[in-house]
Amino acid sequence: MKTSTITPNVTQLTRFRFVNAFLVREEDGFTLVDTAMRAADALIEAADVARAPIRRIALTHGHGDHVGSLDALKERLGDAVEVLMPELDARIHAGEQVVQGKLPGSWPKLETKPDRLLQAGDRVGSLEVVASPGHTPGHVSFLDTRDRTLLAGDVLTTYGSVAVTNHFYWRFPFAAMATWDKSKDVASARALRALDPAILLVGHGPPVRDPGRAIDAAIERAPS
Numbered sequence: 001m002k003t004s005t006i007t008p009n010v011t012q013l014t015r016f017r018f019v020n021a022f023l024v025r026e027e028d029g030f031t032l033v034d035t036a037m038r039a040a041d042a043l044i045e046a047a048d049v050a051r052a053p054i055r056r057i058a059l060t061h062g063h064g065d066h067v068g069s070l071d072a073l074k075e076r077l078g079d080a081v082e083v084l085m086p087e088l089d090a091r092i093h094a095g096e097q098v099v100q101g102k103l104p105g106s107w108p109k110l111e112t113k114p115d116r117l118l119q120a121g122d123r124v125g126s127l128e129v130v131a132s133p134g135h136t137p138g139h140v141s142f143l144d145t146r147d148r149t150l151l152a153g154d155v156l157t158t159y160g161s162v163a164v165t166n167h168f169y170w171r172f173p174f175a176a177m178a179t180w181d182k183s184k185d186v187a188s189a190r191a192l193r194a195l196d197p198a199i200l201l202v203g204h205g206p207p208v209r210d211p212g213r214a215i216d217a218a219i220e221r222a223p224s
Ligand SMILES: [Zn+2]
Pocket: 061, 063, 105, 135, 154, 178
């Protein structure tokens, strides 16, 4: 697992060179944003190295490469950790049909039930929950209110250049293949741009500092 310090409060953890999770520092320990897959031991070790426990696991969405280590983490950390998942994606995982038709992307079976369902405007420590549906029905992003670092999940990817996940992009085609609603996804990209983030962090790709113009260009290239 590759570890990169992004801000004084945020560390990016990269698994298999293509999927990111993030440790966000709070007074009582870490919020882990997303879990990659088969990464529980490595994620716990990264928190140990940074000398604080994982207190919460907050998920941007329900796809397998983001929830993939959740059950193993829950098994290791038990009740010491609170699990937070966007409401619609949690209902999908619970077997509910929340939208018409088949959902693209991987929705592995989860044993772990979330302790809290996330809605837009909720707070998770210093993070504000921002609705960003489209890639999945319930997808959320997290804005660190301390310094406007944005954790945008799979609304955007940043390999090569910033791209909206609503259309094929050769540098990382998997995200678009897993996207549920193309027009909602680009509308979410616009909403995230309007937050004027200082740093853009995503599920797949490196951090982008001062990302405004790069996100504008990505929205420009994306079909509406
Ligand atoms: Zn995804």
